[in-house]
Amino acid sequence: MTATLADVGIALGRVAFVMLFVLNLGGLMTWVERKQSAIMQDRIGANRASIFGFRIMGLLHPLADAIKMLTKEEFYPARADRVLFSLAPFVSVFFALVAFASIPFGDTLRVAGREVPLQALTFNVGILYVFAMLSLGVYGVMMAGWSSANNYALLGGQRAAALMITAEVAIGASIVGVVMVYGSLNMMDIVRAQGPLLGGWLPKWGIVTQPLAFVLFLTAGIAATKRIPFDMPEGESEIIGYFVEYSGMKFGLFVMADFLETVVISGMTVSLFLGGWQIPYLEPAGFVFPWGATVALPGLAVSLLQVGAFVLKVVVMIWFLMLIRWTLPRFRYDQAMRLGWLGLFPLSIANIVLTGAALLLWGAR
Amino acid sequence: MPLAVFLVVAAVAVASALGLVLKRNPIHGALFLIVNLGSIAVMYLTLHAQFLAWAQVIIYAGAIMILFVFAIMVLIPGKEETGPDPLRPVRLIAIPFGALLLVELVLMLVSRRAAPVAAVPAPGGVEAIGRLLFTDYLFPFELTSVLLLAAMIGVLALAKSRKAG
Numbered sequence: 001m002t003a004t005l006a007d008v009g010i011a012l013g014r015v016a017f018v019m020l021f022v023l024n025l026g027g028l029m030t031w032v033e034r035k036q037s038a039i040m041q042d043r044i045g046a047n048r049a050s051i052f053g054f055r056i057m058g059l060l061h062p063l064a065d066a067i068k069m070l071t072k073e074e075f076y077p078a079r080a081d082r083v084l085f086s087l088a089p090f091v092s093v094f095f096a097l098v099a100f101a102s103i104p105f106g107d108t109l110r111v112a113g114r115e116v117p118l119q120a121l122t123f124n125v126g127i128l129y130v131f132a133m134l135s136l137g138v139y140g141v142m143m144a145g146w147s148s149a150n151n152y153a154l155l156g157g158q159r160a161a162a163l164m165i166t167a168e169v170a171i172g173a174s175i176v177g178v179v180m181v182y183g184s185l186n187m188m189d190i191v192r193a194q195g196p197l198l199g200g201w202l203p204k205w206g207i208v209t210q211p212l213a214f215v216l217f218l219t220a221g222i223a224a225t226k227r228i229p230f231d232m233p234e235g236e237s238e239i240i241g242y243f244v245e246y247s248g249m250k251f252g253l254f255v256m257a258d259f260l261e262t263v264v265i266s267g268m269t270v271s272l273f274l275g276g277w278q279i280p281y282l283e284p285a286g287f288v289f290p291w292g293a294t295v296a297l298p299g300l301a302v303s304l305l306q307v308g309a310f311v312l313k314v315v316v317m318i319w320f321l322m323l324i325r326w327t328l329p330r331f332r333y334d335q336a337m338r339l340g341w342l343g344l345f346p347l348s349i350a351n352i353v354l355t356g357a358a359l360l361l362w363g364a365r
Numbered sequence: 366m367p368l369a370v371f372l373v374v375a376a377v378a379v380a381s382a383l384g385l386v387l388k389r390n391p392i393h394g395a396l397f398l399i400v401n402l403g404s405i406a407v408m409y410l411t412l413h414a415q416f417l418a419w420a421q422v423i424i425y426a427g428a429i430m431i432l433f434v435f436a437i438m439v440l441i442p443g444k445e446e447t448g449p450d451p452l453r454p455v456r457l458i459a460i461p462f463g464a465l466l467l468v469e470l471v472l473m474l475v476s477r478r479a480a481p482v483a484a485v486p487a488p489g490g491v492e493a494i495g496r497l498l499f500t501d502y503l504f505p506f507e508l509t510s511v512l513l514l515a516a517m518i519g520v521l522a523l524a525k526s527r528k529a530g
Contacts, residue, residue, distance in 0.1 A: 123415055124416070125416050128416070132427055135427030158435060161434065161435040161438070
């Protein structure tokens, strides 16, 4: 294997795009969270941070937050396990950050005789990779809960563990239906397989072929982000939860991890159920509409449109998840467990059986 | 390059295994075991066995170990396991067994030097593993599923009987 400078550059570029995309979205989400909740509650929302009088709709608040959190005192509880206490927020953020790596953000790009897959890591079993990284993130929360030497934090850590196992089983079981329909564990192949049209006009997106799995996956995915309605590990109004002893940027990292997980769940939902980078009727040579009209486009424009479509879809999904979060009703711990084990899990298994039967009957692939 | 990766990963694996054995704090031990399982997964990756690698992470690190840590957190919150070891004689039995394993390892290294391992087939492996599971290894595979089902029913029976009594 000979790696030229261009190859290394391309690889770095792919990684940098995903990294900056996820990090920036995560940072922007603190702003979206404030502004969207403000709009939903008929308030104005954060708008005071300014540089030389420029406020740009409160967009400077994430910056102000970062400065404030970095300059705050680092507090360690007296009987805390210092190593684990310091390590926990980084574990949380790390796995949330790397999970996005095998989600494709565009079709394979062909430039100057090279094939550049538009995803950071081209795993043959990419869907399992994302799933694995999501499931490892919970260790950060559990370590935080345990090392704080605080009963409320411990309670939060235990709830997080229970919630994560519940959500993970449902996520795993609901993905199986999608994998069966599109016949691959490779995220790129799954997105590509969502391109063909059903009956000549309906895109073969996951939400069309697997509507039940979509609902189950989204519900379990929201549970995996640990945000309202599934915020028992945190429980602002009852136990405060696993990060009760944290201050400064370490606390900020936990909040960031939740945001990043929301981005990852959005990316997963878009890739598995909403066609990923696919735009309906857009083919490699341009638009081909079912009523016969065609619009020819150069290859690079098609690629740019696809990347744009992916970003737009992810942002819309994030908006939707925010909408759910700020309608505020939340599950009690036992209710969430019941929903997970008696609702989501059996339905996911039923979905697998149904999908298998349908594939056997129609043989559609 | 692969050799350097292997050496680093092997060092992490051995160090975390030692940590698991030597640490008295059960949570630390469990976390070391997770690091160990993760480094084994990286070794699978270097052998192009992507499916095995991520299945290892999901099943062992992501599911089984979460249950372990959960149980430890519920049962012994924050208490270090200090004081005299009540099972000291049992530990002594481990010495001859460990020596046996070491001898086996040395014998294997000596005999393997002559016959190199066959090259790994194409990367990926989901298809290959699936085909093997449902052809050559169908019988043990189905046996395992029966075993798991039995374990599940056993757990249900135990949980039910405790509620009744």
